[in-house]
Amino acid sequence: MVPGEMIEGVHPPLISKSIFLKVHQNLEKFGGGYKIDLEVEELPMKQFLKCDCCGNSMTGYLVKKKGLYYYKCNLKGCANNRSQKVLHEKFEQLLLKFTFDKKLVPIFKKMFLTLLSQKTEVNEEGKKELQVNLASLRKKLDGIEERFVLGEIDQTLYTKFRDKFRANIHQIELELDNSQNQLSNLEKAVDKCINLSLELPSLWRKSNFGRKQRIQNLLFPEGIQYNRKKDDYRTSKINLLFSAIPYLTGLVEGYKKGDSNFSAKIPTWVVPLGIEPSTY
Numbered sequence: 001m002v003p004g005e006m007i008e009g010v011h012p013p014l015i016s017k018s019i020f021l022k023v024h025q026n027l028e029k030f031g032g033g034y035k036i037d038l039e040v041e042e043l044p045m046k047q048f049l050k051c052d053c054c055g056n057s058m059t060g061y062l063v064k065k066k067g068l069y070y071y072k073c074n075l076k077g078c079a080n081n082r083s084q085k086v087l088h089e090k091f092e093q094l095l096l097k098f099t100f101d102k103k104l105v106p107i108f109k110k111m112f113l114t115l116l117s118q119k120t121e122v123n124e125e126g127k128k129e130l131q132v133n134l135a136s137l138r139k140k141l142d143g144i145e146e147r148f149v150l151g152e153i154d155q156t157l158y159t160k161f162r163d164k165f166r167a168n169i170h171q172i173e174l175e176l177d178n179s180q181n182q183l184s185n186l187e188k189a190v191d192k193c194i195n196l197s198l199e200l201p202s203l204w205r206k207s208n209f210g211r212k213q214r215i216q217n218l219l220f221p222e223g224i225q226y227n228r229k230k231d232d233y234r235t236s237k238i239n240l241l242f243s244a245i246p247y248l249t250g251l252v253e254g255y256k257k258g259d260s261n262f263s264a265k266i267p268t269w270v271v272p273l274g275i276e277p278s279t280y
Protein backbone atom coordinates (compact mmCIF):
# COMPACT_ATOMS: atom_id res chain seq x y z
CA MET A 1 0.00 0.00 0.00
CA VAL A 2 1.66 3.20 -1.14
CA PRO A 3 0.08 6.22 0.57
CA GLY A 4 0.46 8.35 -2.53
CA GLU A 5 -1.61 5.88 -4.48
CA MET A 6 -4.60 6.16 -2.24
CA ILE A 7 -7.38 7.95 -4.00
CA GLU A 8 -9.26 10.54 -2.07
CA GLY A 9 -12.94 10.29 -2.84
CA VAL A 10 -15.85 12.67 -2.70
CA HIS A 11 -17.58 10.34 -0.26
CA PRO A 12 -16.61 9.79 3.36
CA PRO A 13 -14.12 6.92 3.44
CA LEU A 14 -15.34 3.63 4.83
CA ILE A 15 -12.43 3.48 7.21
CA SER A 16 -10.70 6.60 8.30
CA LYS A 17 -7.89 6.89 5.82
CA SER A 18 -5.46 8.30 8.31
CA ILE A 19 -6.01 5.37 10.64
CA PHE A 20 -5.66 2.90 7.83
CA LEU A 21 -2.54 4.42 6.37
CA LYS A 22 -0.83 4.88 9.67
CA VAL A 23 -1.32 1.26 10.68
CA HIS A 24 0.06 0.18 7.38
CA GLN A 25 2.93 2.56 7.13
CA ASN A 26 4.04 1.53 10.57
CA LEU A 27 3.63 -2.18 9.98
CA GLU A 28 5.44 -1.95 6.70
CA LYS A 29 8.32 -0.16 8.34
CA PHE A 30 8.38 -2.89 10.91
CA GLY A 31 8.37 -5.54 8.21
CA GLY A 32 11.79 -4.44 7.07
CA GLY A 33 13.27 -3.18 3.85
CA TYR A 34 13.72 0.13 5.49
CA LYS A 35 16.84 2.12 4.86
CA ILE A 36 18.68 3.19 7.95
CA ASP A 37 21.66 5.48 8.15
CA LEU A 38 24.77 4.19 9.76
CA GLU A 39 24.40 4.91 13.44
CA VAL A 40 25.91 4.03 16.75
CA GLU A 41 24.59 0.56 17.49
CA GLU A 42 24.49 1.31 21.23
CA LEU A 43 22.27 4.37 20.87
CA PRO A 44 19.07 3.24 19.11
CA MET A 45 16.96 5.81 20.96
CA LYS A 46 18.86 8.81 19.62
CA GLN A 47 16.32 11.31 18.19
CA PHE A 48 13.49 9.03 19.33
CA LEU A 49 13.97 10.35 22.87
CA LYS A 50 12.73 13.89 23.43
CA CYS A 51 13.74 16.06 26.31
CA ASP A 52 10.64 16.64 28.45
CA CYS A 53 12.14 19.86 29.71
CA CYS A 54 12.62 21.71 26.41
CA GLY A 55 11.14 19.39 23.79
CA ASN A 56 14.38 18.91 21.87
CA SER A 57 15.49 15.56 20.50
CA MET A 58 18.08 13.78 22.55
CA THR A 59 21.36 12.68 21.13
CA GLY A 60 24.03 10.41 22.55
CA TYR A 61 27.72 10.16 23.25
CA LEU A 62 30.39 7.83 24.53
CA VAL A 63 32.52 8.52 27.57
CA LYS A 64 35.61 6.75 26.31
CA LYS A 65 37.41 6.58 29.64
CA LYS A 66 34.57 4.63 31.21
CA GLY A 67 33.43 2.95 28.02
CA LEU A 68 29.86 4.05 28.81
CA TYR A 69 27.22 5.60 26.61
CA TYR A 70 24.90 8.45 27.55
CA TYR A 71 21.89 10.15 26.03
CA LYS A 72 21.69 13.89 26.33
CA CYS A 73 19.45 16.76 25.35
CA ASN A 74 20.54 18.50 22.20
CA LEU A 75 19.94 21.96 23.56
CA LYS A 76 23.03 23.74 24.80
CA GLY A 77 22.68 24.46 28.51
CA CYS A 78 19.88 21.97 29.14
CA ALA A 79 21.38 19.59 31.65
CA ASN A 80 19.19 16.64 30.72
CA ASN A 81 21.46 13.65 30.31
CA ARG A 82 21.27 10.08 31.54
CA SER A 83 23.14 6.83 31.13
CA GLN A 84 22.14 4.66 28.20
CA LYS A 85 21.99 1.61 30.48
CA VAL A 86 19.44 3.21 32.79
CA LEU A 87 17.34 4.63 29.97
CA HIS A 88 17.25 1.29 28.17
CA GLU A 89 16.15 -0.48 31.35
CA LYS A 90 13.43 2.07 31.85
CA PHE A 91 12.31 1.65 28.27
CA GLU A 92 11.97 -2.10 28.80
CA GLN A 93 9.85 -1.39 31.85
CA LEU A 94 7.68 0.84 29.70
CA LEU A 95 7.36 -1.89 27.07
CA LEU A 96 6.17 -4.30 29.75
CA LYS A 97 2.89 -2.36 29.82
CA PHE A 98 2.28 -3.38 26.21
CA THR A 99 2.69 -7.08 26.65
CA PHE A 100 0.27 -9.62 28.11
CA ASP A 101 -0.07 -13.24 29.10
CA LYS A 102 -0.15 -15.63 26.17
CA LYS A 103 -3.18 -17.34 27.72
CA LEU A 104 -5.14 -14.17 27.05
CA VAL A 105 -4.54 -14.19 23.29
CA PRO A 106 -7.98 -15.59 22.38
CA ILE A 107 -9.82 -13.07 24.52
CA PHE A 108 -7.62 -10.18 23.42
CA LYS A 109 -8.13 -11.08 19.80
CA LYS A 110 -11.86 -11.17 20.36
CA MET A 111 -11.74 -7.77 22.02
CA PHE A 112 -9.72 -6.25 19.19
CA LEU A 113 -12.11 -7.69 16.65
CA THR A 114 -15.07 -6.34 18.63
CA LEU A 115 -13.51 -2.93 18.28
CA LEU A 116 -12.96 -3.50 14.59
CA SER A 117 -16.47 -4.73 13.99
CA GLN A 118 -17.83 -1.59 15.63
CA LYS A 119 -15.99 0.35 13.00
CA THR A 120 -17.21 -2.06 10.36
CA GLU A 121 -20.86 -1.53 11.21
CA VAL A 122 -20.53 2.14 10.55
CA ASN A 123 -18.66 1.32 7.40
CA GLU A 124 -21.39 -0.94 6.09
CA GLU A 125 -23.61 2.12 5.95
CA GLY A 126 -20.98 4.05 4.07
CA LYS A 127 -20.65 1.15 1.68
CA LYS A 128 -24.38 1.09 0.98
CA GLU A 129 -24.32 4.80 0.31
CA LEU A 130 -21.52 4.32 -2.20
CA GLN A 131 -23.46 1.57 -3.94
CA VAL A 132 -26.55 3.77 -4.20
CA ASN A 133 -24.47 6.60 -5.63
CA LEU A 134 -22.85 4.22 -8.08
CA ALA A 135 -26.22 3.01 -9.36
CA SER A 136 -27.48 6.56 -9.72
CA LEU A 137 -24.38 7.66 -11.65
CA ARG A 138 -24.70 4.71 -14.03
CA LYS A 139 -28.29 5.67 -14.65
CA LYS A 140 -27.28 9.25 -15.38
CA LEU A 141 -24.61 8.05 -17.81
CA ASP A 142 -27.20 5.96 -19.65
CA GLY A 143 -29.54 8.93 -19.69
CA ILE A 144 -27.02 11.30 -21.19
CA GLU A 145 -26.11 8.77 -23.90
CA GLU A 146 -29.75 8.38 -24.77
CA ARG A 147 -30.27 12.13 -25.03
CA PHE A 148 -27.21 12.44 -27.26
CA VAL A 149 -28.41 9.66 -29.54
CA LEU A 150 -31.82 11.31 -29.75
CA GLY A 151 -30.16 14.59 -30.69
CA GLU A 152 -31.40 16.39 -27.59
CA ILE A 153 -27.89 17.53 -26.63
CA ASP A 154 -24.82 18.28 -28.71
CA GLN A 155 -21.48 16.51 -28.77
CA THR A 156 -19.70 19.03 -26.49
CA LEU A 157 -22.27 18.79 -23.75
CA TYR A 158 -22.45 15.03 -24.08
CA THR A 159 -18.68 14.57 -23.83
CA LYS A 160 -18.47 16.91 -20.87
CA PHE A 161 -21.06 15.04 -18.81
CA ARG A 162 -20.03 11.60 -19.97
CA ASP A 163 -16.44 12.17 -18.82
CA LYS A 164 -17.60 13.61 -15.53
CA PHE A 165 -19.90 10.66 -14.79
CA ARG A 166 -17.28 8.13 -15.86
CA ALA A 167 -14.67 9.69 -13.58
CA ASN A 168 -17.08 9.62 -10.63
CA ILE A 169 -18.03 6.01 -11.34
CA HIS A 170 -14.38 5.00 -11.49
CA GLN A 171 -13.73 6.80 -8.23
CA ILE A 172 -16.51 4.99 -6.38
CA GLU A 173 -15.49 1.62 -7.79
CA LEU A 174 -11.98 2.20 -6.46
CA GLU A 175 -13.30 3.13 -3.03
CA LEU A 176 -15.45 0.02 -2.84
CA ASP A 177 -12.45 -2.12 -3.80
CA ASN A 178 -10.28 -0.40 -1.23
CA SER A 179 -12.75 -0.94 1.56
CA GLN A 180 -12.58 -4.71 1.07
CA ASN A 181 -8.80 -4.73 1.31
CA GLN A 182 -8.78 -2.36 4.24
CA LEU A 183 -10.91 -4.61 6.40
CA SER A 184 -8.84 -7.72 5.84
CA ASN A 185 -5.67 -5.70 6.29
CA LEU A 186 -6.88 -4.34 9.61
CA GLU A 187 -7.45 -7.89 10.79
CA LYS A 188 -3.92 -8.75 9.79
CA ALA A 189 -2.74 -5.71 11.69
CA VAL A 190 -4.42 -7.05 14.82
CA ASP A 191 -2.60 -10.37 14.49
CA LYS A 192 0.71 -8.64 13.92
CA CYS A 193 0.19 -6.38 16.90
CA ILE A 194 -0.68 -9.32 19.16
CA ASN A 195 2.29 -11.40 18.02
CA LEU A 196 4.68 -8.56 18.55
CA SER A 197 3.34 -7.52 21.91
CA LEU A 198 3.63 -11.08 23.26
CA GLU A 199 7.39 -10.86 22.78
CA LEU A 200 7.88 -7.46 24.36
CA PRO A 201 10.16 -6.29 25.86
CA SER A 202 12.67 -9.07 25.14
CA LEU A 203 12.22 -8.71 21.40
CA TRP A 204 13.37 -5.11 21.59
CA ARG A 205 16.34 -6.04 23.81
CA LYS A 206 17.50 -8.78 21.45
CA SER A 207 17.02 -6.77 18.27
CA ASN A 208 19.71 -4.98 16.35
CA PHE A 209 19.78 -1.22 15.91
CA GLY A 210 17.41 -1.05 12.95
CA ARG A 211 14.80 -3.38 14.37
CA LYS A 212 14.94 -1.67 17.75
CA GLN A 213 14.13 1.58 16.01
CA ARG A 214 11.27 0.04 14.04
CA ILE A 215 9.71 -1.37 17.21
CA GLN A 216 10.11 1.96 19.00
CA ASN A 217 8.54 3.90 16.15
CA LEU A 218 5.75 1.42 15.68
CA LEU A 219 4.61 1.79 19.29
CA PHE A 220 5.42 5.44 19.74
CA PRO A 221 5.25 7.12 16.34
CA GLU A 222 6.38 10.48 17.67
CA GLY A 223 8.96 9.30 20.16
CA ILE A 224 8.80 9.49 23.94
CA GLN A 225 9.70 12.21 26.43
CA TYR A 226 12.29 11.67 29.11
CA ASN A 227 11.74 13.72 32.26
CA ARG A 228 14.97 14.20 34.19
CA LYS A 229 13.30 15.32 37.44
CA LYS A 230 10.99 12.32 37.63
CA ASP A 231 13.68 10.16 36.05
CA ASP A 232 11.00 8.54 33.92
CA TYR A 233 9.32 8.56 30.54
CA ARG A 234 6.18 10.33 29.47
CA THR A 235 4.32 9.07 26.43
CA SER A 236 1.99 11.21 24.41
CA LYS A 237 1.18 9.40 21.20
CA ILE A 238 0.81 5.64 21.21
CA ASN A 239 -0.10 3.35 18.33
CA LEU A 240 -3.85 2.87 18.76
CA LEU A 241 -3.80 -0.92 18.62
CA PHE A 242 -1.04 -1.12 21.21
CA SER A 243 -2.64 1.55 23.35
CA ALA A 244 -5.55 -0.83 23.88
CA ILE A 245 -3.35 -3.41 25.60
CA PRO A 246 -2.84 -1.70 29.00
CA TYR A 247 -6.55 -0.88 29.02
CA LEU A 248 -7.62 -4.44 28.22
CA THR A 249 -5.12 -5.85 30.72
CA GLY A 250 -6.73 -3.63 33.34
CA LEU A 251 -10.15 -5.00 32.45
CA VAL A 252 -8.92 -8.57 32.71
CA GLU A 253 -7.39 -7.84 36.12
CA GLY A 254 -10.69 -6.37 37.23
CA TYR A 255 -12.46 -9.47 36.01
CA LYS A 256 -10.16 -11.71 38.02
CA LYS A 257 -10.98 -9.64 41.08
CA GLY A 258 -14.66 -10.28 40.53
CA ASP A 259 -15.76 -7.34 38.42
CA SER A 260 -18.65 -9.01 36.63
CA ASN A 261 -19.21 -5.93 34.52
CA PHE A 262 -16.14 -6.86 32.51
CA SER A 263 -17.62 -7.49 29.07
CA ALA A 264 -19.99 -4.55 29.39
CA LYS A 265 -16.97 -2.29 29.56
CA ILE A 266 -15.43 -3.39 26.30
CA PRO A 267 -17.60 -1.29 24.01
CA THR A 268 -16.85 1.82 26.05
CA TRP A 269 -13.35 1.65 24.71
CA VAL A 270 -13.41 4.03 21.83
CA VAL A 271 -10.79 6.57 22.67
CA PRO A 272 -8.85 5.11 25.59
CA LEU A 273 -7.15 7.29 28.13
CA GLY A 274 -7.52 10.47 26.17
CA ILE A 275 -5.60 9.19 23.19
CA GLU A 276 -6.73 10.54 19.88
CA PRO A 277 -7.83 7.90 17.38
CA SER A 278 -5.54 9.55 14.88
CA THR A 279 -2.50 8.54 16.88
CA TYR A 280 -1.93 5.15 15.31
Ligand SMILES: [Zn+2]
Pocket residue numbers: 051052053054055056073074075078079080
Ligand atom coordinates in the same frame (compact mmCIF):
# COMPACT_ATOMS: atom_id res chain seq x y z
ZN1 LIG B 1 16.34 19.80 27.10
